[in-house]
Amino acid sequence: MTPALSVLETTFGYDSFRGQQEEIVQHVIAGGDALVLMPTGGGKSLCYQIPALVREGTGVVVSPLIALMQDQVDALSAVGARAAFLNSTQSFEERARVEAAFVAGELDLLYLAPERLKLESTAALLERGTVALFAIDEAHCVAQWGHDFRPDYLTLSMLHERWPNVPRIALTATATEATHREITTRLDLGAARHFVSSFDRPNIQYRIAPKQQPQKQLLDLIRTEHPGDAGIVYCLSRASVEKTAAFLAENGVPALPYHAGLPAEVRAANQSRFLRDDGLVMVATIAFGMGIDKPDVRFVAHLDLPKSVEGYYQETGRAGRDGLPSTAWLAYGLQDVVQQRRMIADNDGDAEHRRKLSQHLDAMLALCETIECRRVQLLKYFGEESTPCGNCDTCLQPVEGWDGTVPAQKLLSTVVRLKRERGQQFGAGHIIDILLGKQTERMSQQGHDALTTFGIGTDLSEAEWRGVVRQLLAQGLLSVSADGYGTLVITEASGQVLSGGREVRLRKEAPRNGSARRASGGSRRSAPVDLPVSATDLFEQLRAWRAGVAREQGVPAYVVFGDATLRGIAVTRPSSLEELSTISGVGEKKLETYGDAVLGVVAG
Known part of the structure; x- marks a missing residue:
């Protein structure tokens, strides 16, 4: 058994790695730099935690949120790892104790915010101890066009300059090809191995x-x-x-x-x-x-x-x-x-x-309007x-597409006529009223009931017309004026539709029957990890026990055991510590701490 697999089993309670985990772990243990793109829930943390436990010294983890460091340290302590953090919430005495433990080699992992790494005093501290690796979590924060940009992450390229022989592992759960390139450049990871896992979350x-x-x-x-x-x-x-x-x-x-x-x-x-x-x-x-x-x-x-x-x-x-x-x-x-x-x-x-x-919004709108599989x-x-x-939803309840060229021409023509003949611009609601031929007071005051497009859209309902407007906006065939009132204007591409040179395919609107659940996937399939009915009562008893333990210890419930582990216990009903130790997520420390109590709950 390799040292990495031994730590995985005895400390974290898992009998095998998932996906690319083992390859990443072995690469970093050997001293290599890595950039890891792996979906949330894919097991990124183990990719740096296990090398930190195997390599000599302390793994230094750059984490963006001070508020969550305590929970991360609690979770590691629960499995027997020696972890701590340094941040502005601590007293001078607390920071001094952590610093002394680091210098003495008594920590497996040390969490820092990127702001703290900018301080010369922090760099001096790290040089007094032995750093096993640098882990840069949430690495997309370095990307200017990322959704969580953090300027302090831009300084992290100094890690390689100051500690050239210490391996670095940067990790993120999301990155387009452009963001991937930017992370590589800004963190100087061009020579690192890049591990890109599937972004699919089938559950x-x-x-x-x-x-x-x-x-x-x-x-x-x-x-x-x-x-x-x-x-x-x-x-x-x-x-x-x-x-x-x-x-x-x-x-x-x-x-x-x-x-x-x-x-x-x-x-x-x-x-x-x-x-x-x-x-x-x-x-x-x-x-x-x-x-x-x-x-x-x-x-x-x-x-x-x-x-x-x-x-x-x-x-x-x-x-x-x-x-x-x-x-x-x-x-x-x-x-x-x-x-x-x-x-x-x-x-x-x-x-x-x-x-x-x-561009970002266009891609999001394309996801919303697709008639193909969302995933x-x-x-x-x-x-x-x-x-x-x-x-x-589009797989469970397939969506129909339809030729919306004529309705699009009617709507765009109305926008054009309002602007050309009256010098006016209006929002979606009034334009739809014109197409439906609604004889309102505003309509007669404005004289819009005299437009040639008045009443030519009665073949569609108001909800359907709103869908046409929404989808034309999504396709760039209609735009919103910069006047701050949400008025609609045509775009360069609108001319192709009006001239008949471009077909407009639209997504058929779901019936507005008040039940979004039934209209969008009520036939939810049962996944193989669903809990059998026979195990439901025990699972709830285990959850109640876990909640009490978590309250006593002042830690999140998942630090005690995750739902997946409780489900495993509820299904297998172990009757001995040896049987309990085979459940995924039950390592040596948790077996020692909670084993007898769990068996007591199972025995009832």
Whole structure:
């Protein structure tokens, strides 16, 4: 048995590596640099933790979030590793103790924020001890066009200059080819081995529903598919976060808000509760989530359109880190497209910056509007070819496409006539009223009932016309004016449609029957890791025991045991410590600490 495999079994309780883990681990143990692109839940942490435990010295981990360092250290301590962190939350005495332990060679892993590495005092400290390796977690933070850019990461190229013989391993769960190149350049990893795993997360079911009453749709999703489950709900604004959290709480779903406008102590307390308690829902802006290691998040929901596919992938990837079935659900509508287009038009950046933002949004809109497999489209964005997954809404309930050229011409003609004949611009609602021939007071005041396109669109419903507008915006055949009012204008490409030189293919709108769940994948398939009915009661008893232990120790429940380990125990019902030791996730330290108590729960 290799030293790496021995550590994997005895410390972490796993009998084999997954995917490229072993190759990465052996490469770093041998002193090689590595850049690792691996999906969330793919086991990135072990790729540096095991080499740090095998190599002489201390593995120094650059981690972007101070608030999560304690949880990372707690998780390592629970398996018997010697871990600590240095950050601004500690007293002078605490930092002095950690520094002394590092210099004395008494730490396996030391966590630092990138800001601290800029300090000469930190560099001097590292030179007094023995560094086994440098691990740069969340490496996409170095990319200017990444969704979590952190300027402090730009200084990390100094690690190679100052410690040329210490191996470096940079890791991220998401990177396009452009971001991959930027990470390579900025961290000076051109000579490193690059390990790119599949970005596929087959346990996540991707679903995008037409936005009707998003809060009620969300409540339906939680009540029917995820009662009592932990989840994350992303909203675009702070006000929406507050309202949604309050709505869920009023309807019996324990929910907490998280956004940058809350006091730091409230954010920290809410994050701590989410990590430590079972079944909480965190409603947040994108300020929340990076570095969150909670493995049993069963769903991630978006009530507003994400700005990029990278951001969407990173956020949805926080569901199902334990490999068990999970849901990524997004409510999406016309107003989302108008709002995002307007935000880009109003952006203070230069033309190149706005162009990049538009490219990110175009890719996200393509994912929303596809009639093909969502997963195929998502993976293609990251340069990975795949086949239909059978576990997304478009696979479970195939969507029809239709020839929308004539409706597109009618709508674009209306926009043109308003501008050319009246010198006016209007938003989607009024233009749709013209096409439907609605005789409103505003219509007669403006004289728009005299337009030649008035009433020529009665063959489609208002909802269908809103879908046409949304999809024309997504395809760049319609745009939003920079006037701040969401008015619609034609684009250069519109002329090809109006002249009959371009066909417009559209996605058929799902019926607006009030049930987003049934319309977008109610026939959810059962995954092979689903818990047998015979093991359900014991699993819940084990969860209750785990919750009590976690509260006593002041650590997140998953630090004691993850759901996947509890499921393994519930299914196999071990009757001895030897049998318990064969369950995935039960290493020597946890067997010694919790073994007798677990057997007591199993015995009943």
